[in-house]
Amino acid sequence: xxxxxxxxxxxxxxxxxxxxxxxxxxxxxxxxxxxxxxxxxxxxxxxxxxxxxxxxxxxxxxxxxxxxxxxxxxxxxxxxxxxxxxxxxxxxxxxxxxxxxxxxxxxxxxxxxxxxxxxxxxxxxxxxxxxxxxxxxxxxxxxxxxxxxxxxxxxxxxxxxxxxxxxxxxxxxxxxxxxxxxxxxxxxxxxxxxxxxxxxxxxxxxxxxxxxxxxxxxxxxxxxxxxxxxxxxxxxxxxxxxxxxxxxxxxxxxxxxxxxxxxxxxxxxxxxxxxxxxxxxxxxxxxxxxxxxxxxxxxxxxxxxxxxxxxxxxxxxxxxxxxxxxxxxxxxxxxxxxxxxxxxxxxxxxxxxxxxxxxxxxxxxxxxxxxxxx
Numbered sequence: 001x002x003x004x005x006x007x008x009x010x011x012x013x014x015x016x017x018x019x020x021x022x023x024x025x026x027x028x029x030x031x032x033x034x035x036x037x038x039x040x041x042x043x044x045x046x047x048x049x050x051x052x053x054x055x056x057x058x059x060x061x062x063x064x065x066x067x068x069x070x071x072x073x074x075x076x077x078x079x080x081x082x083x084x085x086x087x088x089x090x091x092x093x094x095x096x097x098x099x100x101x102x103x104x105x106x107x108x109x110x111x112x113x114x115x116x117x118x119x120x121x122x123x124x125x126x127x128x129x130x131x132x133x134x135x136x137x138x139x140x141x142x143x144x145x146x147x148x149x150x151x152x153x154x155x156x157x158x159x160x161x162x163x164x165x166x167x168x169x170x171x172x173x174x175x176x177x178x179x180x181x182x183x184x185x186x187x188x189x190x191x192x193x194x195x196x197x198x199x200x201x202x203x204x205x206x207x208x209x210x211x212x213x214x215x216x217x218x219x220x221x222x223x224x225x226x227x228x229x230x231x232x233x234x235x236x237x238x239x240x241x242x243x244x245x246x247x248x249x250x251x252x253x254x255x256x257x258x259x260x261x262x263x264x265x266x267x268x269x270x271x272x273x274x275x276x277x278x279x280x281x282x283x284x285x286x287x288x289x290x291x292x293x294x295x296x297x298x299x300x301x302x303x304x305x306x307x308x309x310x311x312x313x314x315x316x317x318x319x320x321x322x323x324x325x326x327x328x329x330x331x332x333x334x335x336x337x338x339x340x341x342x343x344x345x346x347x348x349x350x351x352x353x354x355x356x357x358x359x360x361x362x363x364x365x366x367x368x369x370x371x372x373x374x
Contacts, residue, residue, distance in 0.1 A: 007039030009315035014295030016104050017309070018042035020274070020302045023053030024060060027088050038310060041096050041104045043089045044163065044202075044274070044300045046141070047113050047360040050082055055366030064370055074368045082109060083132055090135045097137035102196045103267060108163040109133070110141035113356035122151035130160050139163040139198065143353060144176050152176065156183035161198040165274070166352040168204050169345035173245045173271075176201045177252050180269040184261055195265030200272040200298055203245050205288050207348055208238035210279045215339050225337050233334045235283050239291045240327035241345075246271055246294060246320045247327075253296075272298040277305045286313045294320025 007017050019035055022045040026032050032043070054060050060081055067077045089107040096105030111125040126140045140155065142148050143166040156162050156179070164176045180201075184194045212233060219225045233240075252258065253268045262268075276288040276299055284290075285308035289299060293315055301309065335341050 003037075003039040004310045006309050006313040006315060009313075010289075010293055010299070011039060013293050013315070013318045014297070015293055016041045016270075016298045017306070018044055018272075018298055018300040019306060020044045020046075020049070020300040022049055022085050022089055022107075023057070024085060025053075025057070027085065027092075032089060032092055035306070036092060036096070040306070041100075042093060042106045042108075042298065042300070044108045044141075044272075045082070045086060045089075046110050046165070047356040047363065050078075050085075051359040051363040051366075053085070054078075054081055055363050061370065064367065068371055074364055074371065077371075078364055078367055079129075079132075083129065086138070087133055087135065090133065090137050094135070094137055102136065102198055106137045106139045106161065106163075106198060108139040108141050110165065110356070113143070113353060113360050116143050116145050116353045116357070117147045119147045119151045122148060123154050126151065126155045126160060126162075127158070130155075136196065137161075139200070141165045141202075143349075143356075144172050144201075145349065145353065149175055149179050153179040153183045156180060156197060156199060157186050159187070159192070159197065163200050163202060163272070165202045166204065166349050167201055167245075168208060168241075168348045168352075169342065170241070170244050170248055171342075172345075172349070173201060173203060174248055174252075177249065177269055181252065181258060181261070184266050188261060188264060188266075194261065195267070198267060199269040201249075201269055202272045202274040202300070203242055204275040204348070204352070205238045205242055205273055205292070206275045206277060206279050207352070208241050208345070209235065209283075211344050211348055212237050212334060212339055212341070213280065215344060216337075219338050229337055232337070233330050233339075235280070235287065236330050237334055237341075239288065240330040242271075242273060242292055243320060243324055243327040244331070246297070247324045249296075250321075268296050270296050270298050272300055274300055276300070277302045290314055290316070291319050294318045 017040050019040050086107050086109040093105040111122055115121040129140055139161045141163040142152050144164050152162055152164055167173050180199050187194050249271050273292045278285055278287055289309050
């Protein structure tokens with residue numbers, strides 16, 4: 001199969017397209033292999049994706065039965081099933097990893113969301129998953145919570161590839177990017193290799209639009225704004241927020257501090273646009289794809305968004321590199337009408353941690369229930 005023209009257009013601008021979905025059916029049906037042939041060059045997973053894959057299907061029952069016979073606990077069964085899927089995905093992506101000298105072709109697996117507020121527990125879990133998967137093209141996902149950021153730095157310093165997840169604000173993004181630079185600097189000072197370290201900073205997009213729209217609707221109900229005030233930010237604020245994060249990325253990774261690391265072969269920590277499926281039906285399904293095209297970035301897409309991109313998109317250029325002043329105006333305008341933007345970004349991270357923890361609990365409960373029937 002030849003590469004899809006829309007994916008190729010994004011690749012030419014310097015953006016990789018990853019698939020935000022994983023299950024045994026995706027692997028066994030040839031779906032992932034077909035997407036790789038069309039130009040997809042990485043994969044992300046999360047507790048909600050695994051909950052949908054494992055708890056809501058019978059595809060894993062035979063393996064569960066075998067693992068129960070081995071005496072594994074519910075938690076160990078869950079981890080083993082996730083590791084097997086991510087390992088198979090990584091093996092399919094390995095040729096891309098080799099062709100790009102470690103620049104692409106990664107598969108991500110997330111540490112337990114129950115550890116989001118536990119630095120030491122996160123480090124231990126990340127190292128266990130890294131060792132268990134034992135492949136160079138794995139990324140371990142760690143959330144950018146206050147407790148997660150020191151774990152991220154520690155794991156990067158120890159040579160693990162890290163996908164930093166649940167980033168919503170430019171301030172938190174700056175902490176994450178700085179932690180990456182700190183870690184590779186520390187490795188360089190110890191003469192440890194830095195040219196194979198890979199990391200992405202997953203910056204969420206559509207949830208920003210959704211929470212701001214919800215907040216605006218409440219202000220409208222309270223009579224504090226007018227309906228036409230919506231035009232200022234409607235369908236714009238998530239993209240504006242992402243553009244300002246990208247502006248910070250360029251400042252940090254084109255600056256003097258990173259120049260020496262780059263000369264030693266260190267790759268940049270790429271911004272990864274996550275949550276890029278549009279939640280509002282009024283928006284084009286590829287709105288976040290078209291508007292967030294740019295160099296040294298990744299866009300990881302859920303199935304519906306990737307299908308829409310493959311079918312039809314208008315990729316007109318690297319839009320991330322411009323419009324930063326307008327982006328600032330959009331966010332300051334939203335704040336001036338009473339939307340507590342900075343507070344909402346912190347709230348989104350808390351909600352994201354809870355959503356993943358709830359999905360993970362459902363997954364563990366489902367495995368526990370199935371144990372008694374297998």
